Amino acid sequence: MYAQLVETGLKKVQTDADMSAEEQAFQARIDAGIRIEPKDWMPDAYRKTLVRQISQHAHSEIVGQLPEGNWVTRAPTLKRKAILLAKIQDEAGHGLYLYSAAETLGVSRDELLEALHAGKAKYSSIFNYPTLSWADIGAIGWLVDGSAIINQIPLCRCSYGPYARAMIRVCKEESFHARQGYDIMMKLAQGSPEQKAMAQDALNRWWWPSLMMFGPSDAESVNSAQSSKWRIKLFSNDELRQRMVDQTVPQAEFLGLSVPDPDLKWNEERGSYDFGEIDWSEFNNVLKGNGPCNRERLRTRVTAWEEGAWFREALVAHADKQAAKEAAA
Amino acid sequence: MLSWLKMLSMDSRLRGNDEVTINKQETTMSKEWPLWEVFIRSQHGLAHKHVGSLHAPDAAMAVNNARDVYTRRNEGVSIWVVKAADIVASSPGDKDALFEPSNSKVYRHPTFFPMPEEVKNL
Numbered sequence: 534m535y536a537q538l539v540e541t542g543l544k545k546v547q548t549d550a551d552m553s554a555e556e557q558a559f560q561a562r563i564d565a566g567i568r569i570e571p572k573d574w575m576p577d578a579y580r581k582t583l584v585r586q587i588s589q590h591a592h593s594e595i596v597g598q599l600p601e602g603n604w605v606t607r608a609p610t611l612k613r614k615a616i617l618l619a620k621i622q623d624e625a626g627h628g629l630y631l632y633s634a635a636e637t638l639g640v641s642r643d644e645l646l647e648a649l650h651a652g653k654a655k656y657s658s659i660f661n662y663p664t665l666s667w668a669d670i671g672a673i674g675w676l677v678d679g680s681a682i683i684n685q686i687p688l689c690r691c692s693y694g695p696y697a698r699a700m701i702r703v704c705k706e707e708s709f710h711a712r713q714g715y716d717i718m719m720k721l722a723q724g725s726p727e728q729k730a731m732a733q734d735a736l737n738r739w740w741w742p743s744l745m746m747f748g749p750s751d752a753e754s755v756n757s758a759q760s761s762k763w764r765i766k767l768f769s770n771d772e773l774r775q776r777m778v779d780q781t782v783p784q785a786e787f788l789g790l791s792v793p794d795p796d797l798k799w800n801e802e803r804g805s806y807d808f809g810e811i812d813w814s815e816f817n818n819v820l821k822g823n824g825p826c827n828r829e830r831l832r833t834r835v836t837a838w839e840e841g842a843w844f845r846e847a848l849v850a851h852a853d854k855q856a857a858k859e860a861a862a
Numbered sequence: 863m864l865s866w867l868k869m870l871s872m873d874s875r876l877r878g879n880d881e882v883t884i885n886k887q888e889t890t891m892s893k894e895w896p897l898w899e900v901f902i903r904s905q906h907g908l909a910h911k912h913v914g915s916l917h918a919p920d921a922a923m924a925v926n927n928a929r930d931v932y933t934r935r936n937e938g939v940s941i942w943v944v945k946a947a948d949i950v951a952s953s954p955g956d957k958d959a960l961f962e963p964s965n966s967k968v969y970r971h972p973t974f975f976p977m978p979e980e981v982k983n984l
Contacts, residue, residue, distance in 0.1 A: 622930075
Protein backbone atom coordinates (compact mmCIF):
# COMPACT_ATOMS: atom_id res chain seq x y z
CA MET A 534 0.00 0.00 0.00
CA TYR A 535 1.82 3.09 1.09
CA ALA A 536 4.31 0.60 2.40
CA GLN A 537 4.75 -2.07 -0.27
CA LEU A 538 6.69 -5.31 -0.25
CA VAL A 539 8.05 -4.71 3.26
CA GLU A 540 10.99 -6.99 4.06
CA THR A 541 11.00 -8.88 7.35
CA GLY A 542 14.53 -10.17 6.76
CA LEU A 543 13.32 -13.70 7.48
CA LYS A 544 13.44 -16.63 5.06
CA LYS A 545 10.55 -18.53 6.61
CA VAL A 546 7.68 -17.90 8.94
CA GLN A 547 8.89 -18.49 12.49
CA THR A 548 7.42 -21.49 14.27
CA ASP A 549 7.78 -22.26 18.00
CA ALA A 550 10.81 -24.39 17.17
CA ASP A 551 12.54 -21.39 15.55
CA MET A 552 11.83 -19.04 18.43
CA SER A 553 13.75 -18.45 21.63
CA ALA A 554 11.85 -18.45 24.93
CA GLU A 555 11.70 -14.66 24.83
CA GLU A 556 10.35 -14.70 21.28
CA GLN A 557 7.72 -17.27 22.21
CA ALA A 558 6.56 -15.12 25.12
CA PHE A 559 6.41 -12.16 22.77
CA GLN A 560 4.38 -14.16 20.23
CA ALA A 561 1.99 -15.20 23.00
CA ARG A 562 1.35 -11.53 23.79
CA ILE A 563 0.71 -10.84 20.10
CA ASP A 564 -1.70 -13.77 19.91
CA ALA A 565 -3.53 -12.51 23.01
CA GLY A 566 -4.07 -9.17 21.28
CA ILE A 567 -1.83 -7.26 23.67
CA ARG A 568 -0.44 -4.03 22.22
CA ILE A 569 3.32 -3.81 22.05
CA GLU A 570 4.68 -0.46 23.29
CA PRO A 571 8.10 1.14 22.69
CA LYS A 572 9.72 0.02 25.93
CA ASP A 573 8.56 -3.61 25.61
CA TRP A 574 10.99 -6.34 24.57
CA MET A 575 10.58 -7.28 20.90
CA PRO A 576 12.43 -9.47 18.41
CA ASP A 577 14.93 -7.58 16.32
CA ALA A 578 13.19 -8.64 13.12
CA TYR A 579 9.85 -7.26 14.38
CA ARG A 580 11.51 -3.95 15.20
CA LYS A 581 13.28 -3.75 11.82
CA THR A 582 10.13 -4.70 9.88
CA LEU A 583 8.18 -1.95 11.61
CA VAL A 584 10.90 0.64 11.03
CA ARG A 585 10.82 -0.20 7.31
CA GLN A 586 7.05 -0.22 7.09
CA ILE A 587 6.34 2.89 9.14
CA SER A 588 9.12 4.94 7.56
CA GLN A 589 8.03 3.92 4.04
CA HIS A 590 4.54 4.99 5.00
CA ALA A 591 5.85 8.33 6.31
CA HIS A 592 7.99 8.95 3.21
CA SER A 593 4.91 8.25 1.08
CA GLU A 594 2.92 10.97 2.83
CA ILE A 595 5.66 13.55 2.28
CA VAL A 596 6.38 12.64 -1.33
CA GLY A 597 2.60 12.36 -1.85
CA GLN A 598 2.31 16.11 -1.36
CA LEU A 599 4.20 16.72 -4.60
CA PRO A 600 1.71 15.51 -7.26
CA GLU A 601 -0.96 17.65 -5.63
CA GLY A 602 1.29 20.64 -5.03
CA ASN A 603 1.56 20.74 -8.81
CA TRP A 604 -2.02 22.06 -9.10
CA VAL A 605 -2.30 24.47 -6.17
CA THR A 606 -1.63 27.49 -8.39
CA ARG A 607 -4.11 26.23 -11.00
CA ALA A 608 -7.12 25.14 -8.93
CA PRO A 609 -10.30 26.28 -10.71
CA THR A 610 -11.69 28.25 -7.73
CA LEU A 611 -10.26 29.90 -4.62
CA LYS A 612 -12.30 27.53 -2.45
CA ARG A 613 -10.92 24.44 -4.15
CA LYS A 614 -7.43 25.90 -3.82
CA ALA A 615 -7.88 26.38 -0.07
CA ILE A 616 -9.30 22.86 0.23
CA LEU A 617 -6.37 21.38 -1.70
CA LEU A 618 -3.92 23.26 0.52
CA ALA A 619 -5.69 21.85 3.57
CA LYS A 620 -5.33 18.32 2.20
CA ILE A 621 -1.62 18.86 1.51
CA GLN A 622 -1.16 20.20 5.05
CA ASP A 623 -2.83 17.05 6.34
CA GLU A 624 -0.31 14.91 4.43
CA ALA A 625 2.53 16.76 6.12
CA GLY A 626 0.88 16.06 9.45
CA HIS A 627 0.44 12.39 8.58
CA GLY A 628 4.11 12.17 7.67
CA LEU A 629 4.95 13.65 11.05
CA TYR A 630 2.75 11.22 13.04
CA LEU A 631 4.37 8.33 11.20
CA TYR A 632 7.97 9.55 11.54
CA SER A 633 7.25 10.00 15.26
CA ALA A 634 5.94 6.44 15.49
CA ALA A 635 8.99 5.09 13.65
CA GLU A 636 11.32 7.05 15.95
CA THR A 637 9.89 5.23 19.01
CA LEU A 638 11.67 2.16 17.60
CA GLY A 639 15.11 3.70 17.99
CA VAL A 640 15.83 5.44 14.70
CA SER A 641 16.36 9.16 14.28
CA ARG A 642 14.63 11.48 11.84
CA ASP A 643 18.01 12.22 10.28
CA GLU A 644 18.61 8.53 9.55
CA LEU A 645 15.19 8.12 7.96
CA LEU A 646 15.49 11.21 5.78
CA GLU A 647 19.06 10.31 4.81
CA ALA A 648 17.78 6.95 3.56
CA LEU A 649 15.02 8.60 1.54
CA HIS A 650 17.27 11.23 0.00
CA ALA A 651 19.93 8.68 -0.90
CA GLY A 652 17.32 6.65 -2.77
CA LYS A 653 17.67 3.74 -0.33
CA ALA A 654 14.25 3.97 1.27
CA LYS A 655 11.08 3.27 -0.68
CA TYR A 656 7.81 5.12 -0.88
CA SER A 657 4.54 4.14 -2.51
CA SER A 658 4.67 3.49 -6.25
CA ILE A 659 1.60 5.64 -6.85
CA PHE A 660 3.39 8.92 -6.23
CA ASN A 661 5.69 8.40 -9.20
CA TYR A 662 2.90 9.30 -11.62
CA PRO A 663 2.32 12.86 -12.86
CA THR A 664 -0.79 14.98 -12.37
CA LEU A 665 -1.65 16.11 -15.87
CA SER A 666 -5.00 17.82 -15.35
CA TRP A 667 -7.16 19.20 -12.55
CA ALA A 668 -9.24 16.01 -12.81
CA ASP A 669 -6.18 14.09 -11.62
CA ILE A 670 -6.54 15.85 -8.27
CA GLY A 671 -10.06 14.47 -8.08
CA ALA A 672 -8.94 11.00 -9.14
CA ILE A 673 -6.16 10.97 -6.55
CA GLY A 674 -8.45 11.92 -3.66
CA TRP A 675 -11.08 9.43 -4.78
CA LEU A 676 -8.92 6.44 -5.77
CA VAL A 677 -5.60 6.87 -3.98
CA ASP A 678 -6.84 8.19 -0.65
CA GLY A 679 -9.80 5.83 -0.97
CA SER A 680 -7.38 2.90 -1.28
CA ALA A 681 -5.30 4.26 1.58
CA ILE A 682 -8.36 4.25 3.84
CA ILE A 683 -9.03 0.59 3.04
CA ASN A 684 -5.45 -0.26 3.95
CA GLN A 685 -5.24 1.96 7.01
CA ILE A 686 -8.41 1.01 8.84
CA PRO A 687 -7.11 -2.48 9.70
CA LEU A 688 -3.76 -0.91 10.67
CA CYS A 689 -5.59 0.92 13.47
CA ARG A 690 -5.72 -2.52 15.11
CA CYS A 691 -2.13 -3.58 14.43
CA SER A 692 0.03 -4.90 17.24
CA TYR A 693 2.40 -1.94 17.62
CA GLY A 694 0.79 0.76 19.79
CA PRO A 695 2.34 3.93 18.35
CA TYR A 696 1.62 2.82 14.76
CA ALA A 697 -1.97 1.88 15.55
CA ARG A 698 -2.62 5.18 17.32
CA ALA A 699 -1.06 7.17 14.48
CA MET A 700 -3.39 5.32 12.09
CA ILE A 701 -6.47 6.22 14.12
CA ARG A 702 -5.62 9.87 13.81
CA VAL A 703 -4.78 9.54 10.12
CA CYS A 704 -8.02 7.69 9.31
CA LYS A 705 -10.13 10.45 10.85
CA GLU A 706 -8.51 12.97 8.54
CA GLU A 707 -8.34 10.74 5.47
CA SER A 708 -12.12 10.64 5.00
CA PHE A 709 -12.14 14.31 4.04
CA HIS A 710 -9.48 13.54 1.41
CA ALA A 711 -11.55 10.86 -0.25
CA ARG A 712 -14.68 13.03 -0.27
CA GLN A 713 -12.76 16.02 -1.56
CA GLY A 714 -11.60 13.93 -4.52
CA TYR A 715 -15.02 12.49 -5.26
CA ASP A 716 -16.55 15.97 -4.97
CA ILE A 717 -14.21 17.15 -7.75
CA MET A 718 -15.07 14.12 -9.88
CA MET A 719 -18.81 14.72 -9.44
CA LYS A 720 -18.53 18.35 -10.51
CA LEU A 721 -16.58 17.41 -13.61
CA ALA A 722 -18.64 14.33 -14.50
CA GLN A 723 -21.84 16.36 -14.24
CA GLY A 724 -20.38 19.33 -16.11
CA SER A 725 -19.69 20.07 -19.76
CA PRO A 726 -18.72 17.30 -22.20
CA GLU A 727 -15.12 18.54 -22.02
CA GLN A 728 -15.13 18.33 -18.23
CA LYS A 729 -16.61 14.86 -18.27
CA ALA A 730 -13.99 13.76 -20.81
CA MET A 731 -11.26 15.15 -18.55
CA ALA A 732 -12.67 13.19 -15.61
CA GLN A 733 -12.83 9.99 -17.69
CA ASP A 734 -9.25 10.51 -18.86
CA ALA A 735 -8.04 10.88 -15.26
CA LEU A 736 -9.88 7.71 -14.24
CA ASN A 737 -8.32 5.89 -17.21
CA ARG A 738 -4.83 6.81 -16.07
CA TRP A 739 -5.19 6.37 -12.28
CA TRP A 740 -7.29 3.19 -12.09
CA TRP A 741 -4.61 0.53 -12.66
CA PRO A 742 -1.83 2.27 -10.68
CA SER A 743 -4.28 2.51 -7.76
CA LEU A 744 -4.94 -1.23 -7.92
CA MET A 745 -1.17 -1.79 -8.01
CA MET A 746 -0.78 0.19 -4.78
CA PHE A 747 -1.96 -2.81 -2.80
CA GLY A 748 1.05 -4.77 -3.95
CA PRO A 749 1.26 -8.07 -5.79
CA SER A 750 -0.62 -11.17 -4.68
CA ASP A 751 1.05 -12.33 -1.46
CA ALA A 752 -0.38 -15.80 -1.12
CA GLU A 753 3.18 -17.17 -1.39
CA SER A 754 4.94 -14.35 0.42
CA VAL A 755 6.97 -15.23 3.50
CA ASN A 756 7.18 -11.55 4.43
CA SER A 757 3.40 -11.15 4.37
CA ALA A 758 2.86 -14.37 6.30
CA GLN A 759 5.34 -13.34 9.00
CA SER A 760 3.82 -9.84 9.19
CA SER A 761 0.43 -11.47 9.64
CA LYS A 762 1.78 -13.67 12.41
CA TRP A 763 3.04 -10.53 14.15
CA ARG A 764 -0.36 -8.90 13.55
CA ILE A 765 1.18 -6.02 11.66
CA LYS A 766 -0.66 -7.04 8.52
CA LEU A 767 -4.24 -8.11 9.09
CA PHE A 768 -5.47 -8.71 5.52
CA SER A 769 -3.76 -9.91 2.36
CA ASN A 770 -3.02 -7.61 -0.56
CA ASP A 771 -5.60 -9.39 -2.69
CA GLU A 772 -8.33 -9.09 -0.04
CA LEU A 773 -7.75 -5.34 0.30
CA ARG A 774 -7.59 -4.84 -3.46
CA GLN A 775 -10.86 -6.74 -3.92
CA ARG A 776 -12.45 -4.56 -1.26
CA MET A 777 -11.33 -1.45 -3.10
CA VAL A 778 -12.75 -2.63 -6.44
CA ASP A 779 -16.08 -3.66 -4.91
CA GLN A 780 -16.46 -0.31 -3.16
CA THR A 781 -15.30 1.87 -6.05
CA VAL A 782 -17.09 0.45 -9.10
CA PRO A 783 -20.55 1.60 -7.91
CA GLN A 784 -19.03 5.03 -7.22
CA ALA A 785 -17.78 5.19 -10.82
CA GLU A 786 -21.19 4.09 -12.08
CA PHE A 787 -22.83 6.93 -10.16
CA LEU A 788 -20.49 9.36 -11.93
CA GLY A 789 -21.44 7.90 -15.29
CA LEU A 790 -17.78 7.09 -15.96
CA SER A 791 -16.47 3.75 -17.14
CA VAL A 792 -13.75 1.81 -15.38
CA PRO A 793 -10.98 1.12 -17.93
CA ASP A 794 -11.17 -2.66 -17.56
CA PRO A 795 -12.94 -4.71 -20.27
CA ASP A 796 -12.78 -7.76 -17.97
CA LEU A 797 -14.57 -6.07 -15.08
CA LYS A 798 -17.66 -8.12 -14.32
CA TRP A 799 -19.94 -8.71 -11.34
CA ASN A 800 -19.61 -12.29 -10.10
CA GLU A 801 -22.88 -13.27 -8.45
CA GLU A 802 -21.41 -16.43 -6.95
CA ARG A 803 -18.55 -14.63 -5.19
CA GLY A 804 -20.61 -11.55 -4.43
CA SER A 805 -17.68 -9.54 -5.80
CA TYR A 806 -16.34 -8.05 -9.01
CA ASP A 807 -14.04 -10.08 -11.23
CA PHE A 808 -11.42 -7.83 -12.77
CA GLY A 809 -8.66 -8.02 -15.34
CA GLU A 810 -5.01 -8.98 -15.01
CA ILE A 811 -2.71 -6.32 -13.60
CA ASP A 812 0.47 -5.55 -15.54
CA TRP A 813 2.99 -6.18 -12.76
CA SER A 814 5.90 -5.37 -15.04
CA GLU A 815 4.82 -1.73 -14.86
CA PHE A 816 4.73 -1.89 -11.05
CA ASN A 817 8.17 -3.48 -10.85
CA ASN A 818 9.55 -0.96 -13.28
CA VAL A 819 8.20 1.93 -11.23
CA LEU A 820 9.66 0.47 -8.03
CA LYS A 821 13.00 0.12 -9.78
CA GLY A 822 13.01 3.86 -10.37
CA ASN A 823 11.72 3.97 -13.93
CA GLY A 824 8.25 5.38 -13.37
CA PRO A 825 7.31 8.68 -15.04
CA CYS A 826 8.36 10.85 -12.08
CA ASN A 827 10.72 8.91 -9.81
CA ARG A 828 13.75 11.03 -10.47
CA GLU A 829 11.84 14.30 -10.33
CA ARG A 830 10.21 13.38 -7.01
CA LEU A 831 13.51 12.53 -5.36
CA ARG A 832 15.26 15.55 -6.82
CA THR A 833 12.49 17.82 -5.52
CA ARG A 834 12.73 16.38 -2.01
CA VAL A 835 16.51 16.60 -1.90
CA THR A 836 16.45 20.17 -3.22
CA ALA A 837 13.86 21.19 -0.64
CA TRP A 838 16.00 19.67 2.11
CA GLU A 839 19.21 21.32 0.94
CA GLU A 840 17.64 24.70 0.27
CA GLY A 841 15.96 24.66 3.67
CA ALA A 842 19.21 24.05 5.53
CA TRP A 843 19.83 27.73 6.22
CA PHE A 844 16.40 28.03 7.87
CA ARG A 845 16.90 24.99 10.10
CA GLU A 846 20.35 26.20 11.06
CA ALA A 847 19.02 29.67 11.83
CA LEU A 848 16.39 28.19 14.14
CA VAL A 849 19.06 26.32 16.07
CA ALA A 850 21.33 29.40 16.22
CA HIS A 851 18.45 31.47 17.55
CA ALA A 852 17.54 28.87 20.14
CA ASP A 853 21.16 28.59 21.29
CA LYS A 854 21.47 32.37 21.50
CA GLN A 855 18.32 32.68 23.63
CA ALA A 856 19.44 29.86 25.89
CA ALA A 857 22.84 31.51 26.37
CA LYS A 858 21.15 34.82 27.23
CA GLU A 859 19.00 33.13 29.84
CA ALA A 860 21.94 31.31 31.36
CA ALA A 861 23.91 34.56 31.59
CA ALA A 862 20.99 36.52 33.13
CA MET B 863 2.44 3.02 -19.32
CA LEU B 864 2.24 4.18 -22.98
CA SER B 865 -0.64 6.59 -22.32
CA TRP B 866 1.48 8.23 -19.63
CA LEU B 867 4.48 8.62 -21.93
CA LYS B 868 2.33 10.23 -24.62
CA MET B 869 0.93 12.65 -22.06
CA LEU B 870 4.36 13.45 -20.65
CA SER B 871 5.66 14.82 -23.91
CA MET B 872 2.96 17.49 -23.65
CA ASP B 873 4.10 18.66 -20.22
CA SER B 874 7.18 20.78 -20.77
CA ARG B 875 8.16 20.89 -17.14
CA LEU B 876 8.88 17.20 -17.24
CA ARG B 877 11.13 17.39 -20.27
CA GLY B 878 13.97 18.71 -18.14
CA ASN B 879 17.22 17.05 -17.35
CA ASP B 880 16.59 13.72 -15.70
CA GLU B 881 20.01 13.41 -14.19
CA VAL B 882 19.94 13.51 -10.43
CA THR B 883 23.13 14.47 -8.73
CA ILE B 884 22.30 14.13 -5.10
CA ASN B 885 24.59 16.45 -3.26
CA LYS B 886 25.72 14.55 -0.22
CA GLN B 887 26.91 17.65 1.59
CA GLU B 888 24.14 18.32 4.04
CA THR B 889 21.69 15.47 4.46
CA THR B 890 22.05 15.54 8.23
CA MET B 891 21.14 18.40 10.50
CA SER B 892 24.08 19.94 12.26
CA LYS B 893 22.31 19.51 15.60
CA GLU B 894 19.35 17.29 16.36
CA TRP B 895 16.29 19.08 17.67
CA PRO B 896 14.90 17.91 21.01
CA LEU B 897 11.69 15.89 21.12
CA TRP B 898 8.62 17.51 22.67
CA GLU B 899 5.43 15.80 23.81
CA VAL B 900 2.27 17.76 23.03
CA PHE B 901 -0.82 18.05 25.26
CA ILE B 902 -4.00 19.80 24.15
CA ARG B 903 -7.04 20.87 26.14
CA SER B 904 -10.18 21.03 24.07
CA GLN B 905 -12.79 23.76 24.31
CA HIS B 906 -15.08 21.56 26.38
CA GLY B 907 -12.34 19.69 28.17
CA LEU B 908 -11.05 19.99 31.67
CA ALA B 909 -7.66 18.39 31.27
CA HIS B 910 -4.88 18.47 28.70
CA LYS B 911 -4.69 15.27 26.70
CA HIS B 912 -1.55 13.82 25.17
CA VAL B 913 -1.92 13.96 21.38
CA GLY B 914 1.53 13.20 20.04
CA SER B 915 5.03 14.55 19.70
CA LEU B 916 7.27 16.63 17.46
CA HIS B 917 10.85 17.88 17.19
CA ALA B 918 11.54 21.60 17.51
CA PRO B 919 14.64 23.68 18.34
CA ASP B 920 12.97 25.60 21.19
CA ALA B 921 9.73 26.00 23.13
CA ALA B 922 8.26 28.77 20.97
CA MET B 923 8.72 26.74 17.79
CA ALA B 924 7.33 23.69 19.57
CA VAL B 925 4.10 25.54 20.44
CA ASN B 926 3.77 26.97 16.92
CA ASN B 927 4.34 23.62 15.29
CA ALA B 928 1.98 21.92 17.74
CA ARG B 929 -0.68 24.41 16.68
CA ASP B 930 -0.05 23.59 13.01
CA VAL B 931 0.01 19.84 13.41
CA TYR B 932 -2.43 19.06 16.19
CA THR B 933 -5.12 21.73 16.05
CA ARG B 934 -6.12 21.92 12.41
CA ARG B 935 -9.67 20.94 13.27
CA ASN B 936 -10.40 23.09 16.30
CA GLU B 937 -9.15 20.40 18.60
CA GLY B 938 -8.01 22.75 21.33
CA VAL B 939 -7.87 26.05 23.15
CA SER B 940 -4.69 25.40 25.08
CA ILE B 941 -1.38 23.75 24.21
CA TRP B 942 1.30 22.42 26.55
CA VAL B 943 4.63 21.26 25.17
CA VAL B 944 7.03 19.40 27.41
CA LYS B 945 10.50 18.17 26.52
CA ALA B 946 10.23 14.40 26.32
CA ALA B 947 13.47 14.20 28.30
CA ASP B 948 11.74 15.94 31.22
CA ILE B 949 8.97 13.38 31.45
CA VAL B 950 9.41 10.70 34.07
CA ALA B 951 7.14 7.71 33.55
CA SER B 952 6.36 4.63 35.58
CA SER B 953 7.82 1.49 34.09
CA PRO B 954 5.42 -0.84 32.25
CA GLY B 955 7.20 -3.75 33.89
CA ASP B 956 6.28 -2.44 37.34
CA LYS B 957 2.61 -2.11 36.45
CA ASP B 958 1.38 -5.05 38.51
CA ALA B 959 3.26 -4.26 41.70
CA LEU B 960 2.74 -0.51 41.47
CA PHE B 961 -1.03 -0.62 41.08
CA GLU B 962 -1.76 -3.72 43.16
CA PRO B 963 -2.70 -1.85 46.38
CA SER B 964 -5.82 -0.34 44.80
CA ASN B 965 -7.14 -3.67 43.50
CA SER B 966 -8.36 -4.78 46.92
CA LYS B 967 -9.73 -1.44 48.15
CA VAL B 968 -13.08 -1.50 46.42
CA TYR B 969 -14.60 0.35 49.40
CA ARG B 970 -13.11 3.54 47.91
CA HIS B 971 -16.07 3.52 45.52
CA PRO B 972 -19.47 4.76 46.76
CA THR B 973 -21.16 1.81 45.06
CA PHE B 974 -19.65 -0.48 47.71
CA PHE B 975 -22.20 0.91 50.19
CA PRO B 976 -25.81 0.20 49.27
CA MET B 977 -28.13 2.71 50.93
CA PRO B 978 -31.76 2.14 51.91
CA GLU B 979 -34.13 3.57 49.31
CA GLU B 980 -36.04 5.75 51.80
CA VAL B 981 -32.85 7.56 52.78
CA LYS B 982 -32.25 10.60 50.61
CA ASN B 983 -29.20 12.71 49.80
CA LEU B 984 -26.55 10.03 50.54
